[in-house]
Amino acid sequence: xxxxxxxxxxxxxxxxxxxxxxxxxxxxxxxxxxxxxxxxxxxxxxxxxxxxxxxxxxxxxxxxxxxxxxxxxxxxxxxxxxxxxxxxxxxxxxxxxxxxxx
Numbered sequence: 001x002x003x004x005x006x007x008x009x010x011x012x013x014x015x016x017x018x019x020x021x022x023x024x025x026x027x028x029x030x031x032x033x034x035x036x037x038x039x040x041x042x043x044x045x046x047x048x049x050x051x052x053x054x055x056x057x058x059x060x061x062x063x064x065x066x067x068x069x070x071x072x073x074x075x076x077x078x079x080x081x082x083x084x085x086x087x088x089x090x091x092x093x094x095x096x097x098x099x100x101x102x
Contacts, residue, residue, distance in 0.1 A: 031072050034092045038081065039067045055084050 020028070042052050049067070053060040058077075065071035073081075073092075082089045 027072075030093070032069055034073050034078070035067050035069050037092055041085065041087075042067075056080055 042049070047055075049063045050060050053063045056063070058080075062071065066073065066077075078089060078092060081087070082091070
C-alpha cells in the first residue's frame, strides 16, 4: 500500500489518533511527509528502492520500512539522505509549520 493511501486511510480513521498526544500526532505526520517526499524524489529520479539503498549504504529493507512508514527517520538518516542526494535538509520539512499550526 502506498504512503498516500495510508495517509488517506489514516485521515478517515480516528480510533488510533484519538489516543495519541499532540506531539505524537505531529511526529507521525512529519514522518509520513518525509516518507512521501523521499518516495516521490526517488521515483522522479528513476531510482529503485535497491538503487537508493545502495547509494545510502543501507539495506533495501530499511528503505522499504522508511517509505512504508514502518520506521521513523533518525537525524543521522535524514542527514545521510540529504547529503547523498544533494538535498537541503529543510526539503523534508516543507509542511511542518502547516502541521504544527493545524
